[in-house]
Structures are given as structure tokens and as C-alpha cells.
Amino acid sequence: MTHSTAAAASGTTEVVLEASGLTKHFPIRKRGRELLSRGTRGVHAVDDVDLVLRRGRVTALVGESGSGKSTVARLLAQLHPQTSGTLRLGGEEVVVKRGRAFRAYSKRVQMIFQDPFASLNPVHTVRYHLTRALKIHGRAGKTAQDLEQALTDLLTRVQLSPPERYLDKFPHELSGGQRQRVAIARALGADPEVLLADEPVSMLDVSIRLGVLNLLRDLKDRLLLAILYITHDIASARYFADETFVMYAGRVVEGGDSETVTQHPAHPYTQLLIDSAPDPDRPAAEDKDGGSGEPPSLIDPPRGCRFNPRCPFAMDICRTEVPPPFPLDDGPGHFAACWLYGEGAAG
Ligand SMILES: Nc1ncnc2c1ncn2[C@@H]1O[C@H](COP(=O)(O)OP(=O)(O)OP(=O)(O)O)[C@@H](O)[C@H]1O
Numbered sequence: 001m002t003h004s005t006a007a008a009a010s011g012t013t014e015v016v017l018e019a020s021g022l023t024k025h026f027p028i029r030k031r032g033r034e035l036l037s038r039g040t041r042g043v044h045a046v047d048d049v050d051l052v053l054r055r056g057r058v059t060a061l062v063g064e065s066g067s068g069k070s071t072v073a074r075l076l077a078q079l080h081p082q083t084s085g086t087l088r089l090g091g092e093e094v095v096v097k098r099g100r101a102f103r104a105y106s107k108r109v110q111m112i113f114q115d116p117f118a119s120l121n122p123v124h125t126v127r128y129h130l131t132r133a134l135k136i137h138g139r140a141g142k143t144a145q146d147l148e149q150a151l152t153d154l155l156t157r158v159q160l161s162p163p164e165r166y167l168d169k170f171p172h173e174l175s176g177g178q179r180q181r182v183a184i185a186r187a188l189g190a191d192p193e194v195l196l197a198d199e200p201v202s203m204l205d206v207s208i209r210l211g212v213l214n215l216l217r218d219l220k221d222r223l224l225l226a227i228l229y230i231t232h233d234i235a236s237a238r239y240f241a242d243e244t245f246v247m248y249a250g251r252v253v254e255g256g257d258s259e260t261v262t263q264h265p266a267h268p269y270t271q272l273l274i275d276s277a278p279d280p281d282r283p284a285a286e287d288k289d290g291g292s293g294e295p296p297s298l299i300d301p302p303r304g305c306r307f308n309p310r311c312p313f314a315m316d317i318c319r320t321e322v323p324p325p326f327p328l329d330d331g332p333g334h335f336a337a338c339w340l341y342g343e344g345a346a347g
């Protein structure tokens with residue numbers, strides 16, 4: 001029995017991957033007078049992020065461009081070492097992986113990217129891509145027949161049928177949606193526990209986005225995958241994700257079950273995102289950024305709450321102290337990192 005079928009049998013939603021205090025500062029080159037100063041300057045791409053991915057659940061990570069969503073995914077995939085913070089996979093702390101250890105980790109934690117055309121090699125067929133993934137992860141079987149069966153199973157699982165119609169096609173012979181399904185099949189070739197999907201439908205035609213999201217949801221239910229779903233589109237998070245976390249300028253500012261976060265947003269930034277979403281009932285337009293005003297510099301981010309320069313409710317404390325996540329009692333796990341909800345706050 002594979003671990004996913006074992007999990008499916010047990011029907012649990014336990015924590016699979018957990019990030020605590022995850023932080024990534026990208027160093028940048030010093031210029032001019034900075035050359036004389038001590039210390040390194042950096043882009044504060046991700047700061048102190050706590051995130052939990054559970055078996056059989058989709059967790060959405062929502063935020064505007066540059067808020068750090070992809071960096072979080074790349075940290076979770078171990079494609080970048082973190083500056084600080086810890087990752088635990090299946091309860092065990094993950095130490096920076098290279099070589100064989102990295103391969104063992106990536107078997108369990110797979111990533112899907114925004115652009116399926118860029119992530120598939122144009123000179124190779126579907127068969128080549130999927131065979132390679134199966135072989136790398138030791139799932140190609142012993143005989144040619146085993147391999148053929150595994151390839152058929154993968155394509156069937158992503159609803160590309162009949163499989164023989166697709167196996168010998170090149171990426172350019174497929175539609176965008178079919179290419180993304182092949183990329184998903186390749187990720188499933190590892191039989192992973194976690195799927196990190198970085199804007200998996202934002203480059204697809206609006207008309208086929210729903211089909212690919214429904215496929216991911218079906219895989220979550222059938223294989224009990226823990227899925228991280230990154231998107232600009234908070235409306236699609238409501239439709240597709242069990243839990244939603246909202247990022248602003250490298251920090252998580254709100255989280256909780258998707259229904260509560262999207263229907264009763266507490267953080268002023270989440271409210272702005274929702275107010276500027278084109279149509280809350282249609283999980284379609286992925287590419288609009290919400291809100292007025294500019295996101296802050298991440299090289300020298302604002303002190304205190306990073307949203308304070310744009311926030312209509314900013315108070316003195318917001319300009320000096322970072323708000324911790326305050327629990328709210330209107331939905332499961334709902335919290336907002338905002339001083340409006342701090343102890344003694346009015347309302
Ligand atoms: N390798 C890198 N070196 C330096 N800075 C980086 C690097 N990767 C990302 N950044 C910076 O980190 C910040 C967060 O980037 P990230 O790509 O994680 O944002 P995002 O939320 O995924 O944005 P988008 O929605 O546009 O994909 C940005 O300021 C970006 O310029």
C-alpha cells in the first residue's frame with residue numbers, strides 16, 4: 001500500500017508539513033556608501049510565517065504580486081534554504097537538503113508551477129517526462145509492462161483519456177490545460193504527500209481554469225494530498241480551499257477557514273483585497289491585484305505593521321509594533337495580525 005492509499009484508508013487530516021517562523025531574506029549587493037557599513041542588506045521576502053498543511057486539505061496562500069507567496073512555496077519545497085525558522089515534515093524537522101536527501105524530500109513534497117509550457121521540455125514527449133519522474137522516484141516497476149501500466153494510471157488520474165492519445169505527444173501539441181494536467185501527472189509520479197501549486201491556473205484560459213481546479217480537488221479527496229494553492233484571486237480561494245492565509249509584504253496577516261476569511265475578513269488588507277476582487281462568485285480572474293496604493297519596499301519595510309502606510313485605521317502602535325496574530329472567535333482557526341483586534345481594542 002502506498003502512503004497515500006494508507007492515508008486514504010485511515011481518513012485522517014493530520015498535519016503533514018508545518019512551517020514555524022519561516023523567514024527568507026535575500027541578500028543584495030551593497031552600493032556607494034553602504035560598502036563601508038557593516039552587516040548585509042536584504043530583501044525581506046518572507047518574515048516569520050507559520051503555516052500548516054494537512055492531509056486531504058487545500059490551503060490557499062493569497063496576496064498581491066511580490067508579497068512572498070512563491071518564496072514560501074520554494075522554501076517549503078527546499079529550493080531555497082531559509083534564513084531562519086523551522087520546517088517539519090511528518091513531525092520531523094527538515095534540515096537543509098542536498099543530493100540524495102533532497103530527492104527523498106522532493107518525492108514527498110512536489111511542486112507545480114504557473115507556466116506548464118516552461119516547466120515541460122519542448123523536445124520531449126509526455127511519455128519521456130512521466131517515465132523520467134517514475135524512474136527517479138523508483139515507481140517505474142520492473143518490466144516494460146509495469147511501466148506502461150504506471151504511465152496509463154498517471155494519465156487516467158489527471159483525466160487525460162484515452163492515455164494512448166497523449167503519451168507520444170510533445171508539449172506544443174497539447175492545449176494549456178492539457179499541459180498543466182501533464183505537469184500534475186508528473187508530480188503525482190512521485191506519489192507525494194504534499195503538492196505545492198504556485199498559481200496553477202493563472203496562465204490558463206478562463207474557460208478551463210475550473211476544470212483544472214476541480215481535478216486538483218478530486219486528487220486531494222482521492223489521494224488525501226495536502227495541497228498549497230497559491231493565488232492572487234481570493235474568490236477562487238473561497239471556492240477551492242479549505243483554509244485561506246493572506247500574505248502582505250512578506251507576512252501572513254490573516255488566516256482561518258476559507259468561508260470565514262472571505263465572507264468576514266477581519267484584516268483591513270483582506271477587506272481591501274475582497275473589495276477590489278472583480279466578481280466574488282466567479283473563480284476566474286486570477287491576475288488582478290487588489291487594493292489602492294503601492295506595496296512597501298521589502299528592502300526597508302515599514303516598522304510595525306507593514307500595511308500601516310496604506311491603512312485607513314492606522315494607530316500610533318501600528319507604526320512601531322508588529323501586530324501578533326490575534327485569535328478571533330467567529331470561525332475555526334480565524335486570526336488577524338492587526339492591532340484593531342488587540343487586547344483592550346474598542347469593538
Ligand atoms: N532569488 C531572489 N533574489 C532576490 N529577491 C528575490 C528573489 N526571489 C524573490 N525575490 C523578492 O522577494 C519578494 C517576494 O517575491 P515572490 O516571488 O515570493 O512574490 P510573489 O508573492 O510570488 O509574487 P507574484 O504574485 O508576482 O508571483 C519580491 O520582492 C521579489 O523581488
Ligand code: SF4
Nearest residue numbers: 305308311318338339
Ligand atoms: S495593525 Fe494597524 S495599520 Fe495594520 S492593518 Fe491593523 S489597524 Fe491597519
Ligand SMILES: [Mg+2]
Nearest residue numbers: 069070071198
Ligand atoms: Mg509568485
